[in-house]
Amino acid sequence: MTNRYAIVLAAGQGTRMKSKLYKVLHPVCGKPMVEHVIDQVSTLGLHKIVTVIGFGADLVQSLIGERSQYSLQEEQLGTAHAVMQASSLLEGEKGTTLIICGDTPLIRAETMEALLMHHEKLGAKASILTAYAKDPTGYGRIIRESNGDVLRIVEHKDATDEERMVQEINTGTYCFDNESLFQALKQVSNENVQGEYYLPDVIEILKNAGDTVSAYQTEQFEETLGVNDRVALSQAEAFMKDRVNRKHMVNGVTIIDPSNTYISADTMIGADTVIYPGTMITGKSIIGSDSILGPNTEIRDCQIGNNTIIRQSVAHNSSIGDHVAIGPFAHIRPESEIMDNVKIGNFVEVKKAVFGKGSKASHLSYIGDALIGSDVNLGCGSITVNYDGKKKYLTTIEDGAFIGCNSNLIAPVTVGKNAYVAAGSTINKDIPGGSLAIARARQVNKENYASRLTSKE
Structure with missing residues (x-):
C-alpha cells in the first residue's frame, strides 16, 4: 500500500x-x-x-x-x-x-x-x-x-x-x-x-x-467550510451542532428541541436518555442511559450514570452516579462525587464533596469540602463552614447521620455514625456515633416584653 x-x-x-x-x-x-x-x-x-x-x-x-x-x-x-x-x-x-x-x-x-x-x-x-x-x-x-x-x-x-x-x-x-x-x-x-x-x-x-x-x-x-471570520465561525458551529445532535438521535437519544440544545463534539450519551430544551453539555462529558437532563441545564466535563435526573441545574467536572435526582436550581461544583440514589434538591450547592449512597440534601444548603457517608440526611439550611480566610478544612459526616435544619458544621469536624444534630445548632466539636448534639442558646421567654416595646413608641 x-x-x-x-x-x-x-x-x-x-x-x-x-x-x-x-x-x-x-x-x-x-x-x-x-x-x-x-x-x-x-x-x-x-x-x-x-x-x-x-x-x-x-x-x-x-x-x-x-x-x-x-x-x-x-x-x-x-x-x-x-x-x-x-x-x-x-x-x-x-x-x-x-x-x-x-x-x-x-x-x-x-x-x-x-x-x-x-x-x-x-x-x-x-x-x-x-x-x-x-x-x-x-x-x-x-x-x-x-x-x-x-x-x-x-x-x-x-x-x-x-x-x-x-x-x-x-x-x-x-x-x-x-x-x-x-x-x-x-x-x-x-x-x-x-x-x-x-x-x-x-x-x-x-x-x-x-x-x-x-x-x-x-x-x-x-x-x-473554511472559517476566516466570526460569521463563518457561527456557520460552522451551526453545522457541527446539527451533526452532533443528529448523531446522538440516531443512536437512540431523545432531544426534544435540537435547535435549542447544545452538545459538545466529544460528549457521549447512552440510549433512551432524554434532553430537554436549553440544555448545554460541554467538554468531554459522558452521560449514561435512561437519564433526563434539563430543561435549562448546564453540564461540563461530568460523568453521569443511568436513570439520573438533572433539572434546571449546573454541574461541572464532577462524577454523578445512577438513580440520582438533582435540582431544580442546584449547583454541583468541580471535584464533587455524587454516588448512587442521592438527592440534591433545590438551591443546594455542592463543592469538592463526596455524597455517599442514598444521602440527601433536599434544599437550601451549602456542602463544600466534605465527606458525606451513606444514608445521611442534611436538613434545610445545612452549611459546612469550611474556610477560615486562609485555609479550607474537611467536614466528615458518617453513615446514617441526621443533620437538623439550619445547622452550621464548623470544619474540621466529624459527625459520627448515626449521630443526630439538633436543628439550629452550630457544631465545632466532633460528635461521637449515636449521639445527639445540641449547640444553641436555651430559649428564654420574657412575658409582656413585646407590649412594653410597643408602648414606648
Missing part, C-alpha cells in the same frame, strides 16, 4: 477574526478547530502527520501534543511557503500527501479517505477536493477537461462571465504525489500583488508538465 502523509496548515493568525485568540484555536462545539481536523486525520492510519505552526505555535503544539510532528513557519508568506516548511520532514518520501487547512473543522475522515482513494486509483500527481456551491461567489472555480481531468483553477476575480457560471469550487484541500509536490514547490513564484507563494500554483506547474490533475467532488458543501 502507498505510504500516506498529511500536512495540516495551522500557522495563520486570522486577522479577520479580530481576536486575541489565534484562528485555529477558536472552538466549534467546544473543541478548537484544529483539533477537529487532527482528530479526523488521525483516524486515517497515516505514516506521518505534520502540522505547520506559526502564530500561537506553543498553544497549538500543547493542544495537539504527540499526535503530530511540527514545522514552524516564522513568516506567513502564503500556503505554498507554509507547505515548504515541512520539507525537512517529508521531502524525498515516496507516497501521497494530503494537505488540509486547520480552519476546516467540519471535514470528515470519510471524505479525506475518499479523496485519497480517488487520487491513488487514477495515479494522479495532484487531486483537488471540490464541492458544488449554490453561490460560488468568491471561490476559485474548477475548470475541467472533457475527460474529467482538471484543466485549471480560476479565481473568481480572474474568471470570465462563462467561468463564473461554474459552481464546482476549490475547497483548499488537496492530495499530491509527495515527491512531485516538493519538486513543484521550488518553482512557485511570489510575483503577485500580495507577494506570497500560493499552493494552487503547484496545480498549474504540474499541469504544464503534462501530469494528471484530478478532482474529487464531495456531496456535502458545508463540510468544506
